[in-house]
Each structure stands twice: as structure tokens, then as C-alpha cells.
Amino acid sequence: MTHAQIMRALSGLLLGFFCAILSSTVVTNALPRIISDLGGGQSAYTWVVTSSLLAVTASTPLWGKLSDQFSKKILVQSALVIFVIGSLIAGLAQNPATLITARVVQGFGGGGLSALGQVVLAAMIAPRERGRYSGYLGATFAVATVGGPLLGGVITDTSWLGWRWCLFVGVPFAVVALVVLQRTLNLPLTKRHVKVDWAGAFFVTAAVSTLLIWVTFADDKYNWLSWQTYTLVGGSLVLTLLFLFVETRAGEPIIPLRLFRNPTITLASIASLFVGIALFAGTVFFSQYFQVARGETPTMSGVMTIPLIGGLFVSSTVSGRLITRTGRWKGWLLTGGILLTVGLALLGRLRYDTPYPYIAGCMALIGLGVGMTLQNLVLCTQNQVSVDDLGAASSTVTFFRSLGGAVGVSVLGSLLTTRIGHHALSTIGQLDTQDQVTAAKASSGGQLPNPALLPAPVRTWLEGAYGHGIGDIFLYVAPVALIAFLVTLFIKEVPLRATNATAQLTETERTP
Template structure:
């Protein structure tokens, strides 16, 4: 009845004003992905470098600019705060504008902020410049994940997330080292810490222009500026309170009540604005998904642990252990090495297995253990102990940082990809900003406490020394302090930084507990930029047809005539059934020969799909094995040997899925994700009388205008289409004697959507223009139709046969005017189906 045009066989086309779009439904090759990622990774390298290069230079920078411990924290916090507040905004903008353009804008903002930061004359000016740097870094951090998601399927994304982790590690380890070398080099100075990233950013701009090609979806834009303002204000006020409480005013005071209360009110206003915004910065509906909510919660506390390590290690090594900035960077290599190793290895393994939860749980445990052990360090702790603790911390961060984003991206549709990715990144940055600010305040308080205790232990000598300029919270210059006071300060920083790590450990524990409750969902095998499930359906149809022909089955044969598959309710080890993964093989079961391909068939919500049919075929189309998934969705088929094969899965109420699997000598684990389908039914009736219209042509097109399926109404005016992808479509209906109709329809996610198409009668006026005594047909005569109000309805020019016609007319009174000789006008009454044979005769004047 209905024919379907698979979207997967149509090539993509460039959007005006955007980048050339890749071919719809065709995944990018590894080389194409790496070329596209080259500029992106370089930009990300610049962003991370700017955050880490000042780490070991901060004690000297803040001391040179006359700042104290609060300024030290705020040089870091200002950047993190700007990154935190703008990350959701960048994510939302990426859903509305060109992702490539946004990456380039973020780079330009970063370069501008860096250049001005290098010219800073005070701590306040530096903090303002760090805000601009943070805005650019926020864009680069969020957009790197979003662009990856647009190009790469979740199942393959772990591999490339490893590259991001490696980039993060190189920049993180190279930043402090480079910053230390620059600071220790007298003819450069710390200002070059801000200039050194500029050439990399310029090169990244050029590379991005040449390599990054992404489609641009144009739609009506409405940015939620109110939401951006309220979330920024709420976080900023909270951080200001954390920074100054305990030093400028008491923790329990009217200032604390005002700031905390104001932050809560601003947060409530943010939630209210987001719940009503048409394009919210953070779509609150995303948090209905348990995985997204728990991943965001865990990411908040991972940020605390991650930024605590990168910020306070430099103070420990330089102020407690009296190391140079360069040596301080070298001594943090165990942490960065662990991060690089775990992020790369976990990404590769996740790509092969599709399993990611174990890495999150293990990472949470290692991060908690690492921070807890770091909480025991003191000024005289052996370095090899600290190195082991740092390595554990780095391993934990590497396992969690990218994989929390990956687990979230796997849960959302393409339109929410940017918002979901940036939401998790937002909470990680928020945790870092709050953690650095709060723990910086704690460090200042603890150092003051330890300094007082140390001076008291010195007795009269300590009383005579006073605080030697350290009582106001300034970063001390150890070389200028007397030996006794210097020992006191080193001991104070050694103990104080240890306390900071001890306070950060419970945050890591909360992240670990959150990962325990995250439900693992198999990674999808399509990227955000690939075609819709309809594209996969088209590919499945082509492969299935080839398989049917090679198997001797007539393509299109009714499934009722096929040999029945093993029923879903068959015993677990019924003869002929292949045991699923983890099931013991019983005596009497038919042994399978070959390499096993096992996994679970799941729906988009992560639930298993029992009784789904799984078929393994060769690339030539020959059927090799078939199986039916059990009650838990588990399936197992066996390939005859190593090589590439096509795996087809189908189930009632789902779009078929075709995937290529590469089989080696060992069993392969491969989970299959099926997308649900929906139906569309309706009736075509006439406006006058409400009678059904038989034989009406019904056309269903997607938002791009591509025809998805067509059909005709029955004698009762009914039509039906099955296996349509949920989403907006246009339904066009036309029938002889009626005016065409187009309806916007939203196909629901489940079940069948029903509509009614009411057609208005469309009358036809047709005739011939004749001229001369012989009354021959007159070509090139102009015929004009005017309604009763004097409006021109339509015009026509006769052909060689003198014929003219007007269609889709309403009933009523009209005037027909013909010119060619002397004009002739006549009245016409149109009713029902119209008027046939309304001929017009023209003659020369006086004839």
C-alpha cells in the first residue's frame, strides 16, 4: 500500500551559511575524525594550558602584585567561575548556531584575555582578565565534547575521549613545567605565562577553519539570557561568601545570612526562569533521567577533587618543601601520568566492550583513596609516598572526568546533545570553583592557626618575631624571612595543604557513592550527526533484501510464511538455542561452532528487548546464524571465523538496526540498541457533508521536505503508516475535485498518532478559446478569472489547442475575460466539481 523512501540513501547537502554537511547516515572514518579533531584538540590544549601554566607561577605572581591568600584563590576561582557560568550558555548556543564558529569565537576571547592579563598591574586587574580567559576556556571545554558527540557514535567515542584525556594530561603536565621554567627565567618573567598560549591559539584558529566540517541546523533562536544571569549571580554570591567568611566576617553573622539567603533566592529564580523558558540554558527535564542527574551530581564533586590537586600542590611544593616552580611542576608528574594512563586506557576498553560503569566506580574509589591519603601529608612526608598518593588521585580523575560526560551523551537526543554535555561540564567546573574558593579560605585559616602555634612554641623568640608580615594573609617570600620563622611557615603550609586534601576526600566519596546508583546503558552506535533511525532502516532493508535473495527467499515475502524462529518463551537451553552470555551449556544442547558474538538487545531507555530477532550475515549477503533474544534481552550467535560481518536486529515496535562487527579469535561482546517506531493513522473526509474521500493521495515528508512514505485512502477514507520515526512531519493530502491540504503533525514516541484531514471542494473550470469564422482554436490567448469582489483569481495562456483551465476553485460567481482579438467577458457560476467546456469565441472588431 505504502512505499517508503529510506533516508539513509540520500546524500547530505550543505546548509546555507554553514559548513558542508557530511553524507547523512555515513559514519566518518578514523582519518576524517582525526583531521577534524586536530584543530579542536589544539584549541583544547591551549585552554587547559592557560589554566595550568600559572599554577606554579601563582605564588610569585600574587606576591609580585601584592595580593594575599584570597587573591591567590580568586586568580584561579575567577577563571573557573566564568567557565562555570558560561559552559551551559556555550552548550545551548551550540544547539542553535554553528559549532565551528563558536569554537573560533571562544579562541578569540581567550587570546584577548590572555594578552591583557600579561599586562596586569594589580591583582584585581589580573582577576578581571582571568574572567575573560575563563569565558573562552569554558567554550573550548564544553564545545570539544559537543563536537565529538556530533561526529562520533558513543560506542566509538571512548577511544577519542582517550585522546582528549591525553591532551588534557600533556597540557596539564606541560603547563606547570612551562610556567615554572618561564618564571625561573629572569629575562622572561611570569607575564610570559599568559603570552605563550597565544601562538597556539592562532594556529588552532587556522587549523579549525580548514579541517572542522559540521552541518549547521538553522532554526529560530532565543537565548535564555535571564537564566544565564541568575545562575551566574547565584554562584558568584556563594563563592564571595565562602571566600570572605571566617576572615572578613564570622561564619555565623548577618553577612553570611544575607549572602547565603541571596544565593538561595537567586537559585530559586533561576529554576523558575528555566521552567518557563522556551530555550532554557539547562533544560530541567534532563534531570528526570536518573543517569544525567547522578552524573551531574558526581561531576560536581569530581571537580572539587580535580582542581584541588592542580591548585594546591604548587603551594605545598614551593612553600612547604622550598622547591622552585620548575621542580614543583616535575614533582606533580605522578598525578598527571595516572590521569593520562587511565583516561586513554579506559577510552580504548570502553570502545571495545561498550561497558563504562565499572570505570566510573573504580575511578571514584581511587580518587577517594588518593585524596584521603594525601590528607595525611606533612612537611616532612617522604616524596615517594606523596607520588603514590598523587598517582591514585590521577587514575581516579582520568577514569571519571570524560566518562561521566560520555554516559550522559548516550542518554539524550541530538537536539539536547549540547545542553546535556555542557550541563555535566558545568557541574564539574562549579565543583572546582566552589572547591578552590572554599578550600582556599580553609587553607588561609589553617595556616594562620599553624603559624600562631609555631610562633608560640618558639617562646620569647617567636613573640619578638611577631608575624613578620605574614599575619595579613599575604603569600610569604620565604627567602626574606628569618630562619626560625621560615621553618614555622614551611611547617604551616605543609600541614595546611594536607588538611585541604583531607577536607576534599568526603567530596570524592560522595561522587563514588553516586556512581554506584548510575544505571549502565549500552552505548549507541550512531553519532549525533548521523542520520535518523530511518537511515538505518533503509540500510537494513537493503541488506535484508540481499540476504533473502541469497537464502532463496523471495524479497518481501510475508513473515507469516517464514520458518518460525525459536519462541521467546522457550526454555533457556532448548535444543537448537544458543546459550546467551553467562549461561552454562547443558548436556544435550546443540554445540555451536565458531567465534561467539554475544550481547544484549536494549531499547532507547536502556531496558532489554526480549524476543528480538538477531541475524548474522556475511558482507556478501549470506545468512550465517540466527537467534532470538531471551527474557533478559541476551543473545548469542556464532561467526564461522575471523572477519567482518553484518549483525541485524529487529523486534516488534522498533526500527531494525544493522551494524558491522569485526570478529577475531576471541569472543566479541556487542550490545545492540533499537530505536522505537511509531504509527500514523487517519481519515480523509470532505468539508461539505463529512463523507469519506476514497483514493486521496497521502504523503508524509520530514522537516527537510524529503518524502518518507506515501499511500492512498481506502473506500472509508482511512489511511495508515507503520514504522515512522518519532518527531515532526508534514502530511500532504490531495484528491481530484478537492483543494490540496498540508498539516504539521508531531509523531509521538510510542503508539499510534491519529489525525483527520478535512478537504475543501476544489472546482475546475475548463474550456477552449476559439476565433474567426471557422471557430478554430486560438493559441496564445490570455484568459483571466475574476471573482465577485473584483479580485484576479488566476490567469492562463492557451496552447496550440486553444485550451485553458483553472483548478482548486471555491464555489461562487466569477467573470471570465479573454483577450487576443477584441476582449470578451462573460459571467460564470461555479458549483460542485466545476464547469467543463466553457468555450469562449473571439472575433475582430466589426466582424
């Protein structure tokens, strides 16, 4: 296929991917207002993010395995339909519980789009050339990520629209993507009559869900060391063991355990787990910082995150092209790990009055690091598996990245509540008696406060607590990114293959 033919075939896929990312990021800067209007608190704020990540995590291996058995085109279109249904339910939500449920549906569709995007790329494009087109995928991710918060902020601040339209905005893009996919994406279909590993899908979902319930409510509803902790952690371990038992006996396991005999796949999966923690947990609290700790509007909150997305856009496109030109990828992987770690560590000094140029520089470092890391962990995995395991291997790496993000957001969301409370309590004595009463009322009730409605001294006190608390979160995430970097040191750089998955499949079928 020529470059023009590949881009035409990828157009609908990239549009669908754009739709998923846009609908996910467009609510980022609206979340503080959404949770406030629906009467939720910090726990609801965290779960709106976590529920979607959980669904992505649990569904990614299933989508990947299905892509090894059924039409990739139909699967992508099905994921788009599911995503649209979730978006419509979310836009009509009247309480946090409904919104969280809708985010689960959205996440299930989004998991399909994320997993299948990499699989379709691998089916059409050889690893040696894939860096260039993975760069296009990364650029689409960057454009949707930078456009989402900005668009969401404008929609939220526009009185005749409101935040609900942030949840509806992805629907037209999804409809267009469905039409374009129907006309442009044509891949050979290999019919394989095998059973889907539903038991494996159930147990991995149950194990992850139980773990997330524990980390979300620990230190809030119960202590870290309590009977609830022992029950939930023990239950998660039992479910994990049941999952492993089922996978060893499944004819077509959702995550083939034999893949982990390959050191590259094992190391890439571990690195993806820690990168997921650093990526999602390290960035999901930016909108809360800018709006609560600095009093910015949702629109300005989106504008102020541009350095993060700019770094991601530049590094994903540049590194992708250079990998295609040189065939060398590990250096980019290691450089990305260093930049990500340094950026997060520097943000550990974050406070409510930290100069914005300092914050922008740190965000740019994080964006550069993420752009060099995410796609290359998938690329090095795809380069070492057979065509029959392409979908499963790709989705396995994505699964661990999403798992890390879901667990990281939950754990750090709980820690953030604790750190904010600690800093608020240690500084409340600086207020006079009347302001202390006002501050106590503002911080009670479990809902996210609106700083604009508070007296100036109380507002400064609240912004200081949030700014310091979120700075602590970045400081906690930096060592996690360092672990991911150390793991990637041991990944062996294998030359990229010059044939795509479809060509490999054709050659296999021709071989007697």
C-alpha cells in the same frame, strides 16, 4: 568517517583545547610569585583560580545551548578569540584586581572550549566509539597539564622572560588553532531560529557569584554565622529560585529542567559536582605546597607533579580504548572513584617533610582516578539524550563539575587560611623571642610570604604550618570524593549507541 578523517577534523579542536588547558596550568607554579609581585594575599591567590572557574561555570551552559542552535565551528573559534583577549589583559595586569578580571574573560573563553569539545565529539562519533576519542581528549588534557607547570616554571625562573610570559604563551597556540579549525572542522549546520535564554544565563551567573563571594570571605572578613552570611546565602537562594522560575517558562532554556527526569543525567550531574570539588580543590594547592611548604622553585614544583599527570594520561587513554573495545564503562567509573578517594585520604597525612615517594604515589592514584571519571560521566549522559539536547546535556554535566570546583576552591581556600593560622599559632612558641617577632612580621600584612627570605628557624616554622594546613585540606576533600563514588553506584549502565549525533539528526530529518 574513517579514523584518519576523524583525527584530521579533530586536530584543530584538540589544539584549541590544548591551548586553553596550557594557558590555565602554565600559571600554576608561577602563582605564588605572581601574587607576591602584585601585592596580593591568600584571598587573591584563591580568587585568581576561582574567578576563572566561575566564568567557566556560568558560561558552559550558554555555550552548550548555543551549540544546539548555531555553527559549532564558529562558536569554537569565537571562544578562542575571547580566550586570547583575556590572556593579553592578564599578561599586562598591574594589580590583583586586573588579573582576576582578566581571568574571568579567560574563563569565559575556556568554558566554550571545554563544553564545545565534548559536543563536537558527540556530533561526529557514536557513543560506542567515543571512548577512544575521549581518550585522545584526555591525553591532550594530560600533556597540556604536565607541560604547562613545567613550562611555566622555566619561564618564571628565566630572568629575561618572567611570569608575564606565562600568560602570553597560549596566544600563538590559539592563533594556530584558529587557522587549523578553519581548514579541518566541517560539520553540517542546522539553522534554528530561536531566542537565547539570556535571563537564565544572568540568574545562574548571579546565583553562583553570590555564593562564591560568601564562601570566599566567610571566616575572614566576617564570621560564618553573621548578617553578611544570611544576606549572601539568602540572596543566592532567591536568585536560584528566580533562575528555576525563568527556566520553566523559557522557550529554549539554558539548562532544560526536563533533562533531570532522566536518572542518569541527574546522578551524573550530582557526581560531577562532587568530583569537581575533589579535582580542583584537591589539586590547586599543590604548587603552594611545593613552593611554600618545601621551598622548591616553580620549575621543580612542576616536575614534582608529573606523577599526577602521568596517572591521568595513562588512565584516560587506556580506559577510553578499552571502553571502545568492550562497550562497558561503569566499571571504570567506579574504579576511578575509589582511586580518587584513596589518593586524597592518604594525602591527609601530608606534612612539610613528608617523603616525596609517598606524595608521588598518592598523586598517581588521584590522576588515575580523575582520568577514569571525568570523561565517562559526560559519555553516559550523551548516550541517553536526543541530538537536540546534546549540547545542553553535555554542558550541564560540565557546569556542575565547574560549579563544584569553584565552590570547593573558595571554601577550602578560606579553610586553608584558618588552618595555617591555627598551626602557626600553636607552634610559634617553639621559636625564641627574636624569631617570634620575625615570624609575626612575616605572617602579617595579608601577603604570601617568601620562605627563602626568612631565617632558618622561622622558615621551618612557616613550612610546617603550610604543610600541615594543606594536608588538612586533602583530608577534608576525601569524603567529598567518596560521596561522588557512592552516587555513581546508582547510575545504570546503558549500552552505548552505535550512531553519532550527526547521523541521528539526518535520520530524524528524513523521517516524515
